[in-house]
Amino acid sequence: MIAIIDYGAGNIGSVTNAVNKLGCNFEVTDKPADVMKAKAVILPGVGAAGDTVDKLESMGMTMAIRQMVSENKPLFAICVGLQILLSSTEEDGGRRCLNIIPGIVSRLPAELKVPHMGWNQVKQQFNHPIFDGIPDNTNFYFVHSYYATPDDNSVIAGTTDYSTSICSVVIKNNLIATQFHPEKSGNYGLRMYSNFLKMALY
Secondary structure, three states, rough: OEEEOOOOOHHHHHHHHHHOOOOOOEEEEOOHHHHHHOEEEOOOOOOHHHHHHHHHOOOOOHHHHHHHHHOOOOEEEHHHHHHOOEEEHHHHHHOOOOOOEEEEEEEOOOOOOOOOOEEEEEEEOOOOOHHOOOOOOOEEEEEEEEEEEOHHHHEEEEEEEEEEEEEEEEEEEEEEEEOEEHOOOOOHHHHHHHHHHHHHOO
């Protein structure tokens, strides 16, 4: 079973539509026990990082996410879902995050158009099954004002140029996280979900 975490602000509708198109059984849940039983978990992302961490903590979900990652269970985190995996964020005046991926989340430079919204290319930094059938420099859909900078460059699997080079895909073992929204990125976004679920379930 695939668990899609519902914390009241995520992009649940678009994510469930994408997974539904792939013909996979899933459950939308706010219960940590369901997450721990699932074979694969998707953490959608829309909203502010601080609010997201607060809500997940109030649900007991941050502990479940940490345990999942420590047990190397497949997790796909999207947009703010990626950002909260880092150590801290500048958003909301500075907040601690989950520290699963050491690093910081910073606001995009003031001279750029913020938020970064629309289609932009993802340059693949190394070969990985998540990119199967997806050409290098494929366009994906972004909506964000902050960006993640992991301390360990080896986990950066994709980068995107937005005046500066930003991390757009993080991969660490069975943890996959994207700054863009695959569920809003057409056929290649759907292919990315398919690749993740194939890795996780088969």
